[in-house]
Amino acid sequence: MKNNQQLFSMSDEVTGEINIDRLSPDTGKPLPTSSIIRYLIAFSLFSILNAAAFNINGTNLLPQHLSNVGFMDPTSAFSVITSVTSVVSMFAGYLWGNLSDHTKSRFGKRTPWIFWGAIVAGIGLYLIGSFATVTSITLAYCFNTLGQNAIQTPMYAIMADRIPQRVRGTLATGLMASSIGIPIGQMISSNYIDTIHQGMGFFIGAVFITLSGILPLLIMPRERASHREDIPSELTIKSLLPPSIDDNRDFYKAAVARFLIMIGYTMVMQYLLYILENYIGQSTAEAGRTLKQISVATLFISLIGLIIAGPVSDYLKRRKLPILVGVIIMIVGAAVPIIFKSTTGIIVYAVLTSLGNGIYVSVDMALNIDVIPREAKVKKNTGMYIGLINFANTLGLMVAPLLTGMTLSVTTSYGMVFMSSMLFAAIGVIFILSIRNIN
Secondary structure, three states: OOOOOOOOOOOOOOEOOEOOOOOOOOOOOOOOHHHHHHHHHHHHHHHHHHHHHHHHHHHHHHHHHHHHOOOOOHHHHHHHHHHHHHHHHHHHHHHHHHHHHOOOOOOOOOHHHHHHHHHHHHHHHHHHOOOOOHHHHHHHHHHHHHHHHHHHHHHHHHHHHHOOHHHHHHHHHHHOOHHHHHHHHHHHHOOOOOOOOHHHHHHHHHHHHHHHHHHHHHHOOOOOOOOOOOOOOOOOHHHHOOOOOOOOHHHHHHHHHHHHHHHHHHHHHOOHHHHHHHHOOOOHHHHHHHHHHHHHHHHHHHHHHHHHHHHHHHHHOOOHHHHHHHHHHHHHHHHHHHHOOOHHHHHHHHHHHHHHHHHHHHHHHHHHHHOOOHHHHHOOOOHHHHHHHHHHHHHHHHHHHHHHHHHHHHHOOHHHHHHHHHHHHHHHHHHHHOOOOOO
16 A cells, blocks of 8 residues: 555544554554454454353343243343343443543553453353342343443453554454354353253353453553553543534444444344244244254354455445445345244344344444544543443443333334334434545
């Protein structure tokens, strides 16, 4: 690439003597190939293990655990628990992002939060399977959520702090490899759905989520110490306020798009077990076997979307086109079970949605970081912006089960759930297309 060639629609403006299109914002130097590989491996392990743990717990074992402990309406209990913990997650991510921006330590700004967050998240996840009331399960899930956000928000901020834009799409492939972790989690949890072995399933999830924070820290280049940096160590009311909309229109458009598309994806995927049992009419054992088939199929198809989309986005210098393609595939996938109400229809849905989501998430993460102002990247104050993206993402996770529950209460139709999923995804991609400063 020639030195005077532009990347995306951005100019080669140098802010603070650091050209963050080609140089690491952290060091002001080109990122060595060995470091790129280490970041890719670290981000991939984080995303895969984290997503697998979430799906072992939230998608399969927790819903079945609520049924096994005797709740008359486990669907409603599940909605209450996930909604409460989503509220906690929304604000925890934003707060942890701000706190990590202001952290002074010899281990850096992000590392301490990731390490201790991994410990807390693992303990919380294991405790979820040990309790039998809505209150105790919710408290354990909240504890897990606080730790989860302490891993996630600083991990994403590392991408903005250290990774140059020219390889951001490629490395975002690793950071957003959750499409691989989801079927792994489904595959593991399907073996522990029965009452006797559920505890082992929660234990495996706890180990996964702990390793999702610790292993990347051991693999990626060590973060530079921040205890001698000239940064305010105390939070102020001003520092807690979100950035102005006028100066960050593209960023907020990307955040709204993430919120809407996350709703569309989660409305169906998080209720997959209930859909197999109540929409298709399978027993718990049959649903477990179907989830295994879905896990195997979606694992490989997710890899295709993830491996191709990020590097292609960097090569084409385009973010919007791959996202558009991914969301269209997700919308088509959601239409299949409406037309073909069968186990095969659900499997086809899962395959297409996993492919589309793999394409979408790998490029969308890079886009979300691209639209963060350059000054924030140079000063490594990106935690607040990452926290806001997490806010939008978690708000989508919170709203989705409520919308699914409301839709089922009013219409008693899972077909309407699929249609609503398609609508939210379509509106979300319109916001992506309206972003001006990214091709």
